[in-house]
Amino acid sequence: METTTTSRPPAPVRTTPRPAERLCYATGALLVLTGCAHLAVFAVDGGPWDGPVSWRKPVTFGLSFGLTLIAITWVTSYLRVGSRLRTALLVVFAADCVVEVGGITLQAWRRVPSHLNMETGFDTAVSMTLAVGGGVLVVLLTVFAVASFRGRPTGPAGMPLALRAGFAILIVALLSGAAMIARGVVLTRTGHQEAAYHSTAPLKPLHGVSLHAVLVLPALARLLSRTTWSGAARQRIMYAAVGCYTAAVVGAGVWAALTW
Structure with a gap:
């Protein structure tokens, strides 16, 4: 049957x-x-x-x-x-x-x-x-x-890459934020209050840049989905965008390391 x-x-x-x-x-x-x-x-x-x-x-x-x-x-x-x-x-x-x-x-x-x-x-x-x-x-x-x-x-072509890259870079923001708080608390507990207030400055650019990748990259993927370009072309653009954003995060990290 x-x-x-x-x-x-x-x-x-x-x-x-x-x-x-x-x-x-x-x-x-x-x-x-x-x-x-x-x-x-x-x-x-x-x-x-x-x-x-x-x-x-x-x-x-x-x-x-x-x-x-x-x-x-x-x-x-x-x-x-x-x-x-x-x-x-x-x-x-x-x-x-x-x-x-x-x-x-x-x-x-x-x-x-x-x-x-x-x-x-x-x-x-x-x-x-x-x-x-x-x-x-x-x-x-x-x-x-x-x-x-x-x-x-x-999601559309490029969105999975944008989301994964955005969240991966967001982890950098979370780690840098935790590092700022940890160092500031140590300085505060050891009697260096003013130093604690100013200790976060080197990491602020890194924290700020990496925080918003999870918005910028998916927004770009969404905008690209409204174009008539092929999925492969949109994917290549997203790879380039992720590379550029990663370079910006690395640059902010290098600056933080040099001024820490």
Whole structure:
């Protein structure tokens, strides 16, 4: 007796964001707006742009955390991660981003340093909260990075390469951020508070450049998918883009090593 099997049709592509995704996108946009608002505060109030106490910190952290939250919410839709796990990780990630930017912004308005500040009990609590929050960020983003390599990401030609390269470079950002905190804590604990505030400067370019590869490279892959170029041509462009971005990260790393 002959039997026939029918293959299941491919699952429809989901285009409408889930509630958790909409929440993350809205939270990211709000963080970006807070960064822009503090740029206006800086324009009115003035003061130094560099240093441990300045309006630069709520500006840059608001923009960076907002863009990163939006980027992670988008790019993880291409990863082979269970929907419930991804939703839980994204919600925790969004909450952690709010805590980080909120603590930094609070200390900026109090006119005291946010990181590595152990001057009072309250300042120590804020500083430790930011440090723990940074640890949570490392864990969450590492989970997504591992997922990008365990299963081939979906998406148009060049997107799997963009995602894997973006997350690999993001690990560099996480490691450099951890190194900044670790060195600053050591200096603070040994009584070198001012040195601790300035010890992070050499690693800041490396941290900043490597942080946003997970947005820039997938965005380029997405833009290329809208062209009429062949998949092979788009893939070659992505390889070149990854090479250029990697060179920028290496350059920032060399500069950090020379000035550390």
